[in-house]
Amino acid sequence: MKPLFEDLKQELRTKNINLSYQRLKVLEYLTQNQCHPTVEQIFTVLHEDISTLSKTTVYNTLHVLVEAGLVRVITIDQNETRYDINVENHGHFKCDSCGTIYDFGIDMEKLSPVTLKDFKISDRSVYFKGICSDCL
Ligand SMILES: [Zn+2]
Ligand SMILES: [Zn+2]
Numbered sequence: 137m138k139p140l141f142e143d144l145k146q147e148l149r150t151k152n153i154n155l156s157y158q159r160l161k162v163l164e165y166l167t168q169n170q171c172h173p174t175v176e177q178i179f180t181v182l183h184e185d186i187s188t189l190s191k192t193t194v195y196n197t198l199h200v201l202v203e204a205g206l207v208r209v210i211t212i213d214q215n216e217t218r219y220d221i222n223v224e225n226h227g228h229f230k231c232d233s234c235g236t237i238y239d240f241g242i243d244m245e246k247l248s249p250v251t252l253k254d255f256k257i258s259d260r261s262v263y264f265k266g267i268c269s270d271c272l
Pocket of ligand 2 (some may be wrong): 172228
Protein backbone atom coordinates (compact mmCIF):
# COMPACT_ATOMS: atom_id res chain seq x y z
CA MET A 137 0.00 0.00 0.00
CA LYS A 138 1.45 3.30 -1.14
CA PRO A 139 0.91 6.09 1.39
CA LEU A 140 -1.26 8.99 0.31
CA PHE A 141 -0.42 12.61 0.98
CA GLU A 142 -3.72 13.27 2.77
CA ASP A 143 -3.30 10.23 5.03
CA LEU A 144 0.21 11.30 5.97
CA LYS A 145 -0.94 14.84 6.72
CA GLN A 146 -3.53 13.33 9.03
CA GLU A 147 -0.89 11.15 10.68
CA LEU A 148 1.30 14.21 11.29
CA ARG A 149 -1.65 15.98 12.86
CA THR A 150 -2.22 13.12 15.29
CA LYS A 151 1.47 13.26 16.19
CA ASN A 152 1.21 17.01 16.76
CA ILE A 153 3.71 17.78 14.05
CA ASN A 154 2.94 20.96 12.19
CA LEU A 155 4.61 21.32 8.84
CA SER A 156 4.98 24.65 7.08
CA TYR A 157 3.90 25.05 3.47
CA GLN A 158 7.45 24.39 2.25
CA ARG A 159 7.77 21.29 4.38
CA LEU A 160 4.43 19.96 3.21
CA LYS A 161 5.67 20.38 -0.35
CA VAL A 162 8.59 18.08 0.46
CA LEU A 163 6.18 15.48 1.83
CA GLU A 164 3.94 15.87 -1.20
CA TYR A 165 6.91 15.38 -3.53
CA LEU A 166 7.81 12.15 -1.76
CA THR A 167 4.29 10.75 -2.11
CA GLN A 168 4.13 11.70 -5.79
CA ASN A 169 7.63 10.53 -6.70
CA GLN A 170 8.19 7.20 -5.04
CA CYS A 171 11.57 6.70 -6.67
CA HIS A 172 13.75 6.96 -3.56
CA PRO A 173 14.97 10.48 -4.33
CA THR A 174 18.06 12.19 -2.90
CA VAL A 175 17.95 15.59 -1.16
CA GLU A 176 19.48 17.05 -4.31
CA GLN A 177 16.67 15.70 -6.51
CA ILE A 178 13.93 16.90 -4.18
CA PHE A 179 15.51 20.33 -3.86
CA THR A 180 16.12 20.81 -7.58
CA VAL A 181 12.50 20.06 -8.53
CA LEU A 182 10.81 21.98 -5.71
CA HIS A 183 13.10 24.98 -6.02
CA GLU A 184 11.66 25.66 -9.49
CA ASP A 185 8.31 26.48 -7.88
CA ILE A 186 9.44 27.71 -4.49
CA SER A 187 12.42 30.00 -5.02
CA THR A 188 12.77 30.68 -1.29
CA LEU A 189 13.25 27.00 -0.49
CA SER A 190 16.67 26.12 0.86
CA LYS A 191 18.41 22.79 0.84
CA THR A 192 18.61 23.01 4.61
CA THR A 193 14.82 23.11 4.79
CA VAL A 194 14.65 19.95 2.68
CA TYR A 195 17.19 18.25 4.98
CA ASN A 196 15.39 19.36 8.13
CA THR A 197 12.01 18.28 6.80
CA LEU A 198 13.32 14.83 5.92
CA HIS A 199 14.83 14.57 9.38
CA VAL A 200 11.46 15.36 10.99
CA LEU A 201 9.68 12.86 8.75
CA VAL A 202 12.23 10.13 9.48
CA GLU A 203 11.93 10.79 13.21
CA ALA A 204 8.14 10.59 12.91
CA GLY A 205 8.47 7.23 11.18
CA LEU A 206 6.90 8.43 7.95
CA VAL A 207 10.03 8.24 5.84
CA ARG A 208 12.85 5.73 5.68
CA VAL A 209 16.48 6.39 4.95
CA ILE A 210 18.00 4.23 2.25
CA THR A 211 21.78 3.93 2.28
CA ILE A 212 22.20 1.37 -0.47
CA ASP A 213 24.87 3.61 -1.96
CA GLN A 214 27.68 4.85 0.29
CA ASN A 215 27.90 8.11 -1.62
CA GLU A 216 24.30 9.20 -1.35
CA THR A 217 21.41 9.03 1.04
CA ARG A 218 17.99 8.38 -0.42
CA TYR A 219 14.57 8.70 1.09
CA ASP A 220 11.64 6.32 0.88
CA ILE A 221 8.07 7.24 1.71
CA ASN A 222 7.18 3.55 1.77
CA VAL A 223 8.08 2.47 5.31
CA GLU A 224 6.61 -1.01 5.02
CA ASN A 225 9.23 -3.72 5.05
CA HIS A 226 10.69 -4.31 1.63
CA GLY A 227 14.07 -4.85 0.08
CA HIS A 228 15.90 -2.64 -2.39
CA PHE A 229 17.74 -3.57 -5.54
CA LYS A 230 20.03 -1.05 -7.18
CA CYS A 231 20.94 -1.44 -10.82
CA ASP A 232 24.64 -0.70 -11.33
CA SER A 233 23.94 0.28 -14.91
CA CYS A 234 20.99 2.72 -14.82
CA GLY A 235 21.05 3.51 -11.11
CA THR A 236 17.36 2.74 -10.62
CA ILE A 237 16.39 1.48 -7.20
CA TYR A 238 13.69 -1.16 -7.32
CA ASP A 239 11.52 -2.31 -4.42
CA PHE A 240 10.97 -5.97 -3.86
CA GLY A 241 8.82 -7.82 -1.37
CA ILE A 242 10.60 -9.83 1.27
CA ASP A 243 9.49 -11.35 4.54
CA MET A 244 11.70 -9.44 6.96
CA GLU A 245 10.28 -11.30 9.96
CA LYS A 246 12.00 -14.41 8.68
CA LEU A 247 15.32 -12.59 8.69
CA SER A 248 15.88 -12.66 12.43
CA PRO A 249 19.22 -14.34 13.04
CA VAL A 250 18.92 -16.85 15.89
CA THR A 251 22.19 -15.60 17.34
CA LEU A 252 20.55 -12.21 17.99
CA LYS A 253 17.71 -13.80 19.90
CA ASP A 254 17.81 -11.42 22.86
CA PHE A 255 18.54 -8.34 20.80
CA LYS A 256 16.03 -5.62 20.05
CA ILE A 257 16.07 -4.99 16.33
CA SER A 258 14.94 -1.54 15.22
CA ASP A 259 15.75 -1.67 11.54
CA ARG A 260 16.06 -4.33 8.90
CA SER A 261 17.56 -3.37 5.57
CA VAL A 262 18.05 -5.67 2.63
CA TYR A 263 20.09 -4.33 -0.25
CA PHE A 264 20.74 -6.19 -3.48
CA LYS A 265 22.83 -4.89 -6.36
CA GLY A 266 23.30 -6.00 -9.92
CA ILE A 267 21.90 -5.31 -13.38
CA CYS A 268 18.15 -4.89 -13.88
CA SER A 269 16.24 -6.73 -16.58
CA ASP A 270 15.84 -3.53 -18.64
CA CYS A 271 19.61 -3.08 -18.82
CA LEU A 272 20.46 -6.71 -19.53
ZN1 LIG B 1 19.09 -0.86 -15.03
ZN1 LIG C 1 11.57 1.41 -1.32
